[in-house]
Amino acid sequence: xxxRRGGRVVFAGLSLTLRPGExxxxxxxxxxxxxxxxxxxxxxxxxxAGELLxxxxxxxxxxPAHAARLRYLGHADAVKPALTLAENLAFxxxxxxxxxxxxxxxxxxxxxxxxxxxxxSAGQRRRLALARLALAPAPLWxxxxxxxxxxxxxxxxxxxxxxxxxxxxxxxxxATHVALPLPEARGLDLGAAAPPESEDWPA
Amino acid sequence: xxxxxxxxLRLALRHPAETLAAVLFFLLVVALFPFGTxxxxxxxxxxxxxxxxxxxxLAALLPLDRLFGAEAEDGSLDQLLLSGLSRMEIAAxxxxxxxxxxxxxxxxxxxxxxxxxxxxxxxxxxxxxxxGLATLYLSLLGTAGAALTLGARRGGVLLPLLVLPLAIPAxxxxxxxxxxxxxGLPARPFLLLLGxxxxxxLPLAPLAAGAALRAE
Numbered sequence: 001x002x003x004r005r006g007g008r009v010v011f012a013g014l015s016l017t018l019r020p021g022e023x024x025x026x027x028x029x030x031x032x033x034x035x036x037x038x039x040x041x042x043x044x045x046x047x048x049a050g051e052l053l054x055x056x057x058x059x060x061x062x063x064p065a066h067a068a069r070l071r072y073l074g075h076a077d078a079v080k081p082a083l084t085l086a087e088n089l090a091f092x093x094x095x096x097x098x099x100x101x102x103x104x105x106x107x108x109x110x111x112x113x114x115x116x117x118x119x120x121s122a123g124q125r126r127r128l129a130l131a132r133l134a135l136a137p138a139p140l141w142x143x144x145x146x147x148x149x150x151x152x153x154x155x156x157x158x159x160x161x162x163x164x165x166x167x168x169x170x171x172x173x174x175a176t177h178v179a180l181p182l183p184e185a186r187g188l189d190l191g192a193a194a195p196p197e198s199e200d201w202p203a
Numbered sequence: 204x205x206x207x208x209x210x211x212l213r214l215a216l217r218h219p220a221e222t223l224a225a226v227l228f229f230l231l232v233v234a235l236f237p238f239g240t241x242x243x244x245x246x247x248x249x250x251x252x253x254x255x256x257x258x259x260x261l262a263a264l265l266p267l268d269r270l271f272g273a274e275a276e277d278g279s280l281d282q283l284l285l286s287g288l289s290r291m292e293i294a295a296x297x298x299x300x301x302x303x304x305x306x307x308x309x310x311x312x313x314x315x316x317x318x319x320x321x322x323x324x325x326x327x328x329x330x331x332x333x334x335g336l337a338t339l340y341l342s343l344l345g346t347a348g349a350a351l352t353l354g355a356r357r358g359g360v361l362l363p364l365l366v367l368p369l370a371i372p373a374x375x376x377x378x379x380x381x382x383x384x385x386x387g388l389p390a391r392p393f394l395l396l397l398g399x400x401x402x403x404x405l406p407l408a409p410l411a412a413g414a415a416l417r418a419e
Contacts, residue, residue, distance in 0.1 A: 094206040
């Protein structure tokens with residue numbers, strides 16, 4: 001697979017496979033394409049070359065079906081400040097099922113459920129975004145720097161969520177700069193997939 | 204899809220200022236016409252149909268550029284695109300919510316606005332029906348426009364330039380309907396034509412908006 005952003009090839013010749021229960025940790029310098037790879041896997045970004053397969057079939061042939069089997073956590077928390085914490089999760093709970101109270105408890109936000117989200121700190125907003133992962137199971141988690149703003153206890157809880165997800169056969173791809181509690185995770189350094197500067201990439 | 208409309212309405216309830224701004228804008232601009240035309244009630248009544256329509260469409264345009272912009276900024280758009288809803292459903296829900304939050308409140312403001320423009324009372328119900336249909340037409344077109352201009356620099360300026368020319372047929376048929384009702388003629392044919400416009404936009408605009416909608 002290859003990705004081009006703004007006319008520049010971010011990475012090329014990349015190939016990866018994930019099996020149930022596996023975790024893949026993406027590393028690389030800023031701009032190496034970690035977020036781009038995650039967005040490509042989510043189907044938010046088109047691949048400049050190559051294809052995305054799910055169980056051997058083109059994953060994006062049915063985009064809503066592909067979306068339904070993954071959870072994506074981007075840089076932005078997608079939290080609406082005007083809504084309460086529970087209301088922020090309500091739409092997703094109606095889409096995916098799952099109990100809002102349990103999801104908030106998993107992120108240790110249960111006592112704040114009826115507070116408007118604008119009162120949250122940056123770390124708490126991140127935890128609310130993570131609570132979306134705990135709502136209902138999905139086979140593939142794509143996490144873009146999930147630990148930004150989190151304290152040590154929250155990172156521990158995220159480790160618990162990840163372990164439960166993998167224990168149930170879930171896959172995780174995570175881009176991070178800090179060590180995560182992810183035992184037996186494979187690593188992928190995107191710096192190695194960057195094309196040489198001189199390479200002429202067909203338009 | 205109804206869940207998304209519900210979420211939009213809840214958000215609008217928490218930010219009532221946007222809805223209020225559209226309604227007040229409508230009433231204030233309509234209030235300018237009597238000052239502009241001077242003491243000539245007949246002239247004002249002649250102007251009323253076009254003035255009502257043009258003002259209502261402009262008022263409904265106000266919140267459009269934030270329709271997808273706000274979602275794109277806080278990352279919600281990515282999540283919505285991955286919610287399992289098709290892009291067309293997202294666009295249709297957005298258009299429905301936009302009409303419920305701006306078009307429908309404008310209906311409540313129609314009687315005072317019609318009174319200020321000296322529109323004969325028997326034509327008020329037709330005027331309300333016309334404004335309801337015309338703003339629905341604009342909500343549909345505007346959603347497509349907002350999806351197209353999403354991410355464009357100065358998208359807020361581009362949006363009216365894109366949408367308003369397409370709204371001309373709604374102004375023609377709508378004004379004709381109000382005019383007919385004001386002079387005691389049947390307004391039904393014009394209302395039906397306006398309805399036909401809405402019926403055509405109902406499937407086409409969300410389709411176009413869905414195609415234009417993409418994450419960046």
